[in-house]
Amino acid sequence: MSVDVIRARGLDGVAHGFLGRRGGVSEGLFASLDLGRRSQEVDDWIAENRRRVIAATLPGAALCTLYQVHSATAVVIDAAYEHDARPHADALVTDRPGLLLGILTADCAPVLFADPAAGVVGAAHAGWKGALGGVTDATLDAMERIGARRDRIVAAIGPCIARASYEVDDAFLATFAAADPANDRFFADGRAGHHQFDLEAYVAHRLAAAGVTRVEALGLDTYAQDDRFFSFRRATHRGEADYGRQISVIGLGG
Structure with a gap:
């Protein structure tokens, strides 16, 4: 099975992809394109899966990922680095060709950014904490520092x-309402004491509020598509011991 690369129309012409779980070599709960390194036992799987990600999106590039901590921190990358030297952050941007920026997710929202005219790209990991804290705003600010225009x-x-x-x-909703009472529009009524949160819509709102006029939401549910995506919440509900992570990437050609 080939690597499943999902592309956004708005990023046409920029090397990128939202990759699902298909087309790799990892096995079991992590089948088959898992990118979450956990132990020496799976390092060979991860190395081959990383190679396949690069080949499917920007051949010859250096794949740069982060030690993600659910923060609102964005870093500027100007050179490749070893996996063990990953910055502790949740977004990265670059203007250097040959670097493939990667974000790992398993229910959180991956966001890819590009200003093709300036030759600047970015990638952000927007879980609810990072989204509320402003990780997308931080990504935009970092892109502007190296020449992008919002x-x-x-x-x-x-x-x-x-x-x-x-x-x-209710406590989750209250956290968002405390930041902005208008955030209640991103929640639908659920069973007693519970609500259904629209993470994708909230992230789109934050981008638009920050001045991004072209925002594309793919509308793909990681939880509902077991055969296509990894999902932390689905694995938790099933009582599984662990879960895989898919990757989303963007980069500049040489």
Whole structure:
């Protein structure tokens, strides 16, 4: 099975892809394109899966990922680095050709950014904490520092957990309402004391509010598509011991 590369229309002409779980070599709960390194036992799987990601999106590039911590921190990358030297952050941007920026997710929202005219790209990991804290705003600021213009930036939101699959409690809603009472529009009524949160819509709202005029949301639910995507929440509901991570990537050609 070939690597499943999902592309956004708005990023046409820029090397990128939202990759699902198909087309790799990892096995069991992690079948088959898992990118989450956990132990020496799976390092060979991850190395081959990384090679396949690069070949499917930007051949010859150096894949740069992060030690993701659910923060609102964005870093500028100007050279490749070893996996063990990954920055602790949740977004990265570059203007250097040959670097493939990668974000790992398993329900959180991956967001890819590009200002093709400036030759600047970015990628962000927007879980609810990072999204609320402003990780997409930080990504835009970092892109502008190296020459991008906000009114030219295109952003695409990839596969993430959808509202129908994302049940949260009253305390969760209260956290968002405390930041902005208008945030209640991103929650639908659920069972008693619970609500359904629309992460994708919230991230799209934050991008638009920050001045991004071209935002594309792919509308793909990681929880609902077992054969296509990894999902932390689905694995938790099933009582599984662990879960895989898919990757979303963007880069500049030489």
